[in-house]
Amino acid sequence: MKRKRVVVLGATGSIGESTLKVARDIPDQMEIVGLAANRNAEKLAAAANQTRAESVCLVDESKVGILRRALDYQPQIFSGEVGLREIACLTNADMVLVAIVGTGGLRPALAAIEAGKDLAIASKEILVMAGEIVMREARENGVHVLPVDSEHNAIFQCLDGRSSEIRRIILTASGGPFRETPANELSQVTVEQALKHPTWNMGPKITIDSATLFNKGLEMIEAHWLFGVEMNRVDVIIHPQSVVHSMVEFADGSTLAQMSYSNMCFPIQYAVTWPDRVPNSLPPLDFSKLSKLEFFPPRYADFPALNLARRAGETGGTLPAVLNAANEVAVAGFLNGRARFSEIWGTVGRVMDRHVSVAHPNLDAILRADQWAREEAGRLVGNKH
Numbered sequence: 001m002k003r004k005r006v007v008v009l010g011a012t013g014s015i016g017e018s019t020l021k022v023a024r025d026i027p028d029q030m031e032i033v034g035l036a037a038n039r040n041a042e043k044l045a046a047a048a049n050q051t052r053a054e055s056v057c058l059v060d061e062s063k064v065g066i067l068r069r070a071l072d073y074q075p076q077i078f079s080g081e082v083g084l085r086e087i088a089c090l091t092n093a094d095m096v097l098v099a100i101v102g103t104g105g106l107r108p109a110l111a112a113i114e115a116g117k118d119l120a121i122a123s124k125e126i127l128v129m130a131g132e133i134v135m136r137e138a139r140e141n142g143v144h145v146l147p148v149d150s151e152h153n154a155i156f157q158c159l160d161g162r163s164s165e166i167r168r169i170i171l172t173a174s175g176g177p178f179r180e181t182p183a184n185e186l187s188q189v190t191v192e193q194a195l196k197h198p199t200w201n202m203g204p205k206i207t208i209d210s211a212t213l214f215n216k217g218l219e220m221i222e223a224h225w226l227f228g229v230e231m232n233r234v235d236v237i238i239h240p241q242s243v244v245h246s247m248v249e250f251a252d253g254s255t256l257a258q259m260s261y262s263n264m265c266f267p268i269q270y271a272v273t274w275p276d277r278v279p280n281s282l283p284p285l286d287f288s289k290l291s292k293l294e295f296f297p298p299r300y301a302d303f304p305a306l307n308l309a310r311r312a313g314e315t316g317g318t319l320p321a322v323l324n325a326a327n328e329v330a331v332a333g334f335l336n337g338r339a340r341f342s343e344i345w346g347t348v349g350r351v352m353d354r355h356v357s358v359a360h361p362n363l364d365a366i367l368r369a370d371q372w373a374r375e376e377a378g379r380l381v382g383n384k385h
């Protein structure tokens with residue numbers, strides 16, 4: 001295969017780090033040409049010094065001096081939100097991998113599509129908020145959207161291009177650290193407990209989302225847009241071992257599953273090398289050591305995130321952006337001690353109830369709904385204590 005030249009947005013995060021690992025593992029197939037972060041100048045410089053990326057971008061302009069001093073070569077330097085959009089359009093890049101937490105990845109992703117770059121998307125927020133726009137723009141510009149999220153990458157692998165024959169998509173969820181916690185104890189759980197994910201090592205926001213199951217809710221909406229499947233054909237099953245990353249049930253009743261150890265390097269590499277599979281140093285599954293694979297229905301009543309997400313996805317319009325924004329604010333409130341764990345879904349539900357969804361919104365309408373939901377959720381979280 002041709003060596004892919006990749007720009008990584010969110011290079012200093014958990015996905016960013018795994019992406020750099022993949023690039024080190026398959027240097028003949030993957031080259032990092034651009035790296036971007038928000039404000040962690042030192043870590044961005046270290047990543048650049050190691051990869052020798054020809055361009056780097058730091059959104060926080062006040063830290064660019066620190067970045068310059070920490071670099072041991074002279075890449076092209078971009079900064080600010082404009083710089084983030086510019087690095088997403090680098091002439092020399094084939095693909096932009098978006099791994100920015102939150103909504104900051106949306107505009108650069110759209111810029112990359114317009115510039116004809118293939119997108120590898122880890123930032124599920126982008127598809128939840130603006131899936132209709134992102135997928136339409138990608139179609140119109142003839143670019144590929146490759147899922148990095150392990151579940152969607154698994155579905156993408158199972159489908160292998162046969163999207164018209166899907167009967168059902170089955171997303172697996174580990175169930176998070178509170179899979180067996182009685183409902184009446186959920187309001188008391190601490191930040192420390194919620195940050196202990198049983199099977200995946202990820203950034204703090206997505207780790208909390210995995211504990212509330214909002215992560216799976218966001219993924220249901222993400223799957224709906226990525227694969228063009230109605231929400232009522234996207235199901236969730238709890239699978240504590242996180243070995244089956246998701247499944248597709250086909251029209252003939254056969255189900256295909258994709259399996260590997262839980263390591264984000266697998267889906268990142270497949271998104272980059274697709275349609276090829278190339279050898280690497282990752283350990284394959286050792287079935288003689290897997291004692292069991294279990295599957296349980298989710299506890300819908302105790303983890304309302306799933307039904308809230310289903311409602312948002314079925315209603316469509318601006319409601320998914322509202323769910324996503326309210327959740328971000330509520331999670332931040334939980335992480336800084338202003339909200340209890342169970343108030344995360346309480347806040348999201350109340351903000352959704354107050355929203356009048358706009359159908360087929362343009363980008364401005366989506367961003368307005370996002371802003372409105374942040375303010376509403378901020379008032380609710382702020383009012384609590």
Ligand code: NDP
Binds near residue numbers: 037038098101201206
């Ligand atoms: P982290 O919190 O570990 O990293 C976030 C990254 O985004 C950092 O590089 C950060 O830069 C950067 N960033 C944050 N805000 C901005 C902004 N406004 N503009 C530019 N860059 C910004 O997150 P994760 O790596 O865990 O997650 C990233 C995305 O991938 C999320 O959308 C998540 O849902 C998704 N994802 C993550 C998985 C995982 O295993 N971690 C699995 C599947 C999906 P800085 O360090 O400078 O602040």
